[in-house]
Amino acid sequence: MNLAFHIARRYLFSKKSHNAINIISMVSVFGVAAATIAMVCTLSVFNGFQDLLTGLYKNFEPELKIRAFEGKTFRLNSDFDLIRAHKEVAVFCESLEENALIRYKGSQASALVKGVSDNFSELANMDSLVYAGKFVLEEEGFQFASIGIGLASLLGTGSSFIDPVTLYAPKRTGSLNPLNPASAFKTRRILLTATFGIDQPEYDDRIIIVPLNFARELFEYTDELSSVELKLKKGANLQRVKEDFRQLLGPDFIVEDLKEQKADIYRINRVEKWITYLILCFILLIALFNVIGSLSMLILEKKQDAGILRRLGADHKTIRKVFLYEGVMIAFWGAFSGILLGVLLCLIQQHFGLLKLGSGNFIVGSYPVLVKASDLFFILLTVLAVSLPSVWWPVHYYFKNDELP
Numbered sequence: 525m526n527l528a529f530h531i532a533r534r535y536l537f538s539k540k541s542h543n544a545i546n547i548i549s550m551v552s553v554f555g556v557a558a559a560t561i562a563m564v565c566t567l568s569v570f571n572g573f574q575d576l577l578t579g580l581y582k583n584f585e586p587e588l589k590i591r592a593f594e595g596k597t598f599r600l601n602s603d604f605d606l607i608r609a610h611k612e613v614a615v616f617c618e619s620l621e622e623n624a625l626i627r628y629k630g631s632q633a634s635a636l637v638k639g640v641s642d643n644f645s646e647l648a649n650m651d652s653l654v655y656a657g658k659f660v661l662e663e664e665g666f667q668f669a670s671i672g673i674g675l676a677s678l679l680g681t682g683s684s685f686i687d688p689v690t691l692y693a694p695k696r697t698g699s700l701n702p703l704n705p706a707s708a709f710k711t712r713r714i715l716l717t718a719t720f721g722i723d724q725p726e727y728d729d730r731i732i733i734v735p736l737n738f739a740r741e742l743f744e745y746t747d748e749l750s751s752v753e754l755k756l757k758k759g760a761n762l763q764r765v766k767e768d769f770r771q772l773l774g775p776d777f778i779v780e781d782l783k784e785q786k787a788d789i790y791r792i793n794r795v796e797k798w799i800t801y802l803i804l805c806f807i808l809l810i811a812l813f814n815v816i817g818s819l820s821m822l823i824l825e826k827k828q829d830a831g832i833l834r835r836l837g838a839d840h841k842t843i844r845k846v847f848l849y850e851g852v853m854i855a856f857w858g859a860f861s862g863i864l865l866g867v868l869l870c871l872i873q874q875h876f877g878l879l880k881l882g883s884g885n886f887i888v889g890s891y892p893v894l895v896k897a898s899d900l901f902f903i904l905l906t907v908l909a910v911s912l913p914s915v916w917w918p919v920h921y922y923f924k925n926d927e928l929p
Contacts, residue, residue, distance in 0.1 A: 525789065529626040530662075531881065538878070540541065541560045542651075548767055549745050549818045549854065550829075551814050551818070551856055552811075552814040552817075552818045552854050552858070553857050553858045553861070554624060554813045554858070554908060555812075555814045555815075555858065556808070556811055556812070556854070556855055556857075556858025556859060556862065556911070557806050557813035557857075557859075557861045557862035557865065558657060558809040558811065558857045558859065558862065559577060559802070559804060559811045559862065559907075560808075560859050560861075560862025560863055560866060560903060560907055561717055561865050561869065562804050562807065562866075563801065563804050563808075563862075563866070563896070563903045563905060563906075563907075564862065564863055564866025564867060564869075564870065564899070564900065565866050565869055565870060565893070566800055566801070566804060567797060567800075567801060567896075567899045567903070568866075568870045568893040568894055568895045568896070568899070569884075569891050569892070569893055569896035570796065570800070571780050571797075571895070571896055572891065572892030572893040573793065573892055574790065574793050574894075574896045575892065575894045576888065576892045577786075577789065578783075578792070578885065580722050580723060580724060580776035580783065580887070581722070581724075581782055581785075582647065582649075583649040583653055583722055583780065583784055584627045584648050584649075584722050584727060585592035585753075585785060585786075586617070586648075586753035586754055586755055586782075587754060587755055587756050587762060587780060587781065587782060588753075588754040588756070588762070588765070588766060588769070588779060588780065589752070589753050589754070589756070589778065589779075589780050589785055590607075590751060590752040590753075590769065590773065590777055590778070590779050590780075590865070591750065591751040591752075591778050591780075592776065592777060592778070593775060593777060593778055594776075596622075596750060596775075597620070597745065597748035597749060597750055598748065598749060598777070599748060599749070600618075600747070600749065600864035601883060602751075603772055603773055605751065606772065607752070607754070607769060610765070611757075611759075612756050612757055612760040613665045613699075613754055613755075613757070613765075614755045614756055614757045614758075615643055615646045615753075615754065615755035616645045616752065616754060617640060617641050617643055617644050617646075617669055617734070617752070617753040617754070617755075618640070618641040618644075618736055618738060618749050618752060618753075619638060619639065619640050619641075619644075619749060619750055619751045619752070619753055620638075620736060620739045620743070620745065620748065620749055620750045621636060621637065621638050621639070622636075622640040622739070622742075622816055623635070623636055623690045623749070624635055624636075624637045624692060624693045624742065624743075625654070625691070625709075626675070626679065626689055626690070626691055626692075626732060627679075627689065627690045627691075627692070628679040628680065628681050628687070628688065628689045628690075629680070631677060631678065631679045631680055631792045631839045632679075633675060633678050634730075635675060635691075635730055635731070635732050635741055636730045636731050637691060637693075637732055637734060637736075637743075637762070637855050638732070638733050638739075638744065639733075639734050639735060639736040639739020639740065640661070640733060640734075640735070640736055642661060642662065642735075643890050644661065644733070644833070645659060645661075646755070646800045647753055647754075647755045650720065653720040653721060653722055654670070654718045654719070655673050655718075655719045655720060655721055656683035656718065656719045656727060657670070657683065657685055657716070657717045657718030657719060658717055659718045659720065659733075660717045660718070661722045661733075661734075661735045662735055666715070666817075667714060667734070667735045667737075667738050668714065668715050668716065668717040668735075669689070669714045669715070669717070669732055669733060669738075670716065670717060670718040670719065670720055670732070671716055671718075671719055671720075671731075671732045671733075672719070672720060672721060672727055672728040672729060672730060672731045672760070673688070673719045673720065673721035673728050674721070674725060674728035674730075675728070675730060675732065676716075676719045678729070681716060681719070681757050683719065684716065685716045685717055685718075687711070688713040688714055688715045688716070689714060689716060689722065689732075690711055690712070690713050691711065691712050691713075691714065691732075691741050691827050692709045692710070692711050693709060693710050693711075693742050694708060694709060694710075694743065695707075695709065695710050695917070696743065696744040696833065697744055710742060710743075710744065712738065713740065714734060714738060714744045718731075719812065723887045725728055743878060744860065745825070755764060763781075766779050766781055780914050794834065804823075808906075808907065808910055809910060811837055811853075812910065812911055812914040815854055815855065815911065815915065816914050816918050817852060818854070819850060819851045819854070819915065819918045820918045836882055848915060848916065850907075851911070851914070851915030851916075851918075852912070852915055853910070854911075854915075855907060855908060855912075855914075855915065856910030857909060858907070859875040859903075859904050859911075860904075862907075863900055867895055867900070870893045871895075872890075873890065873891060873893050874893050877889060877890030877891075878890070879891050
């Protein structure tokens with residue numbers, strides 16, 4: 525048996541001669557636990573928001589997007605035939621995106637026209653995104669469009685879809701007539717069949733989805749594309765497939781997964797998460813002053829015990845270990861209980877949503893949470909690493925100055 529550890533355990537859990545030391549020891553444990561709970565809950569809320577955004581984007585954005593390294597458009601080559609026939613690819617969708625002016629009756633707005641191939645509904649979960657109407661690209665020889673709900677509200681298209689919208693795009697070819705500025709634009713009209721939304725302004729307020737051929741005619745392209753969007757089969761290894769396609773296509777193309785497509789948003793979330801974590805570390809440091817105080821008082825109270833141990837043959841190193849183990853156990857039990865309580869609070873919030881976001885037009889009514897095992901392990905290491913100096917210092921101070929008998 526480890527004598528020093530056994531004595532330290534008895535000191536932590538047995539009643540002291542002075543009741544104040546009991547209280548201070550428990551306050552030390554609760555202080556470390558409270559800081560740990562705050563870390564677990566805060567990091568889990570940031571994970572929840574990130575997971576929420578990922579879920580929203582996955583309904584519309586592809587798992588993998590291929591675009592040109594230089595320039596806005598590119599043409600398909602033989603390498604894309606291999607990608608289309610790849611065993612892990614479920615949907616191969618072609619896309620062309622350009623900005624245009626959209627008019628409906630007396631209203632107008634700038635819009636991002638997204639021309640897509642016929643299988644786009646297999647790539648994006650459009651059925652769950654449609655607010656009104658039905659998502660259709662082509663039917664019985666007619667072409668149709670779907671518009672973001674924010675853009676529809678700005679134009680006042682309503683949900684009747686009787687009158688077409690008119691799209692204006694600058695001509696890419698031909699000469700301009702300065703006496704007729706309108707001749708510099710190519711116009712096309714198209715009927716709407718649906719409004720959609722994913723609760724993100726960058727989509728809802730800007731995008732109109734049209735057939736790929738319609739977009740090519742409007743912007744005067746032939747077979748050019750802005751991107752190729754891919755959906756993989758269930759169970760496919762996303763990272764491995766992405767690296768295979770990068771090697772296949774070479775440096776002229778960029779292959780991005782969802783997090784790389786939305787790198788700025790994920791980067792902001794990550795920065796906010798770890799800045800908050802650093803702030804909580806400072807709070808933990810303040811809580812650890814209780815550990816220093818309780819350990820110092822315990823050392824002073826147990827002077828006689830230390831003298832008895834020394835006379836019984838315990839060396840200086842063994843007696844030091846008793847108080848070091850005492851401090852480490854205070855930090856460990858605080859961290860361990862804090863993690864357990866933090867996970868419990870997160871699970872309660874996840875299932876019952878007790879903590880609400882407040883009044884307003886939010887995507888969800890309560891704070892989303894997602895507990896990650898990697899975060900819990902990192903928090904435990906952080907608490908123990910920050911606690912060690914606060915444990916070592918009082919022991920080192922009293923034994924260095926030989927204040928024990």
